[in-house]
Amino acid sequence: MTDQADALRSLMQFRQFHNGEQEPLQTRVVTVTSGKGGVGKSNFSLNFALSLQKLGKRVLVFDADIGMANIDVLMGTSAPYNLVHLLRREKAIREIVHEGPLGLHFIAGGSGFNDLLNLSDRELDYFGEQISKLHGHYDLILFDTGAGLSKETVRFITAAQETVVVTTPEPTSITDAYALIKMVRSMNHDVDFKLVVNRAADHREGRQTADKISLVAKQFLSLDLPLLGIIPDDAHVPKAVKRQVPFTIAYPGGSASKAVEEIARAFISTPSAKKSGGIRGFFERMFRQR
Numbered sequence: 001m002t003d004q005a006d007a008l009r010s011l012m013q014f015r016q017f018h019n020g021e022q023e024p025l026q027t028r029v030v031t032v033t034s035g036k037g038g039v040g041k042s043n044f045s046l047n048f049a050l051s052l053q054k055l056g057k058r059v060l061v062f063d064a065d066i067g068m069a070n071i072d073v074l075m076g077t078s079a080p081y082n083l084v085h086l087l088r089r090e091k092a093i094r095e096i097v098h099e100g101p102l103g104l105h106f107i108a109g110g111s112g113f114n115d116l117l118n119l120s121d122r123e124l125d126y127f128g129e130q131i132s133k134l135h136g137h138y139d140l141i142l143f144d145t146g147a148g149l150s151k152e153t154v155r156f157i158t159a160a161q162e163t164v165v166v167t168t169p170e171p172t173s174i175t176d177a178y179a180l181i182k183m184v185r186s187m188n189h190d191v192d193f194k195l196v197v198n199r200a201a202d203h204r205e206g207r208q209t210a211d212k213i214s215l216v217a218k219q220f221l222s223l224d225l226p227l228l229g230i231i232p233d234d235a236h237v238p239k240a241v242k243r244q245v246p247f248t249i250a251y252p253g254g255s256a257s258k259a260v261e262e263i264a265r266a267f268i269s270t271p272s273a274k275k276s277g278g279i280r281g282f283f284e285r286m287f288r289q290r
Contacts, residue, residue, distance in 0.1 A: 027278040031160040035176025037147040041166045045144040047248045051264035057139040061106040075100045076244030079108035093130040159286035162192035169209040194228040206230030229263035
C-alpha cells in the first residue's frame with residue numbers, strides 16, 4: 001500500500017471516529033517508557049506508532065510525558081486542544097483527538113495528566129464517561145510516559161497491558177532501565193515488559209546491552225525480559241528531528257526506519273500475555289492506585 005493510500009485510509013478513519021462510525025476493535029493498551037531521559041523514547045514512540053499505522057493498525061498516541069510533552073513538536077504539528085480542555089469540560093474527547101502525519105491520531109497531554117491524577121470522584125466519573133468513547137475505536141493506544149521513577153510514570157506502567165522499555169548501550173541508561181523495572185516488580189505488579197535498545201553502534205552491541213539487562217532481571221527478579229528489537233545509531237534521526245518530520249517518513253530507507261518497522265511487525269506478531277479490558281480497564285486500574 002502506498003503512503004498516499006495509507007493517508008487516504010487514515011483520513012477516512014479519522015472522520016469515522018469523529019462521527020462515531022467505526023467498528024469496535026479489541027484495543028491493546030501499551031506504555032513506552034525509559035529509565036532516564038535522552039534515550040530517544042518519544043521519538044521511538046512516534047515512529048513506532050507510525051510504523052504500526054503503515055501496517056494497517058488504527059493507532060492513538062497519548063502524550064503522557066508530564067511537563068515534557070513533545071510528540072506534536074516531533075511531528076511539526078500543532079495541537080490547539082489537549083487533555084486540559086477535556087478536564088475543564090471545554091471540549092469533548094473527540095475534539096481533543098488530533099491528526100498527525102499519515103493520519104496518525106494523537107492527544108496532547110502536557111500538564112493535563114498531572115491534573116488527571118488529582119481529580120475528584122465527580123470529575124473522574126465525567127472523565128471515565130468521555131474516555132470510554134475511545135474504547136473499540138483503535139487496535140492500539142500507546143502512552144508515551146515520562147522517563148524515570150516518578151509516581152505518575154509508575155502508575156501508567158502498572159495500569160497498562162504491557163510496557164516497552166527503551167534503553168541505549170550507555171551504562172547509566174542500562175542501570176536506570178533496570179532500576180525502573182526493579183521498582184515496579186518490588187510493588188508486586190505483574191507487568192509484561194519488552195525491551196528496545198536504541199542507538200546501538202551495531203547489532204552485536206545492541207544484543208550485548210539487552211543480554212546485560214535480561215540476565216540480571218532473570219537472576220534477581222525472576223523476570224523474563226524479551227528483546228523486541230534493536231535500533232542502530234543513525235545520522236538520519238537527528239536530521240529528521242531538526243526538520244520536525246518523523247524519521248520513518250523523512251528517511252524511510254534509513255537503518256533506524258527499517259529497524260522500527262521490523263519492531264512493529266514483531267510487536268504485532270507477539271500477542272500480549274495479559275488481558276487488559278482495553279482503555280476502560282487501563283483507567284480503572286490506574287485510579288485504583290489513588
